[in-house]
Amino acid sequence: MLKITRHNIDIELVQGDISQQPGIDAIVNAANAQLESGGGVAGAIHRAAGPGLADECRPMAPIKPGEAVISSGQRLPNPFVIHCLGPVYGKDKPSDRLLADCYRNALLLADKQKITSIAFPAISTGIFGYPIAPAAEVALNTILDTLIELKFLRRIKIVLFDQDMMNVFEKQMALLRRE
Template sequence: MAHSTKITLVLGDITEQHVDAIVNAANSSLLGGGGVDGAIHRRGGPEILAECRALRAGHYGGGLPTGHAVATTAGRLPARWVVHTVGPVWSRDEDRSELLASCYHESLRVADELGARTVAFPAISTGAYGWPIGDAARIAVEAVRGAETAVEEVRFVLFDESAYEAFAQQIS
């Protein structure tokens, strides 16, 4: 990681972050869903969905694979871009940590291609995909710290106090 990359934590709503790129914990269809994905599509408006549909009509006809990332406009969000990444569903029987780390690495790679300097991440895979927050926080922070990126600030935007605390333990 470029040693100048600053990691900050925010307790709040990712759709209200004034950053270059907001990362969306998307589902593979790219067509919206629940949680962060639904909130980003609702607040960002139809422009995001239109670009996602265009991606599905082209290179991502079968959907975006887990651990990959792709960018669209941010529509009405206070950002320039949305970087969509598909987190893995947590499994008790199979270690999918590399796929989760890949979401962060690939999102930062896409952000670098866009020229983004500030990026807001949610706690990927911790909602409906069931990843335990403590482990997800560890993987997220290690992935960001280990990434070669020109991004100057990575902001983890956590929806509740327990998620905030889990991430705070990892960056202290």
């Protein structure tokens, strides 16, 4: 685990499963436009949350790239799920702005709900094809740029699925620690 603190908010990197994050108020779903179960992060979250999550999300769909909506956590150990549609790399443009919108909108929505802790996956880096290194740079820079606007969030966790992703995000985070 690697952690930095800025504006009294802890930002940490951990390797793990986004659907298994007890002690976190909200997890972020790397959702599809219809907010349905699928592969990767969305599938893991929907399986862990149970069928009630799909029922609750159906009226909120479809969402656009960069947009974030909130639901309950159903059977997850988290009270809330923030669903965000990341860009499909090479298709949804400008992909860097849309990816940044995902992180920013999720953070602002969480703060609006007075949520104090949130966990993100590496949005768009799976089936949506966003290269990990530029995704890490966009994610971490956007999080840092948004901190000044947050009143309630105190802990931001980025949960990375495997060691390769962890290595890339740690390298980017190390650059931020020097600032």
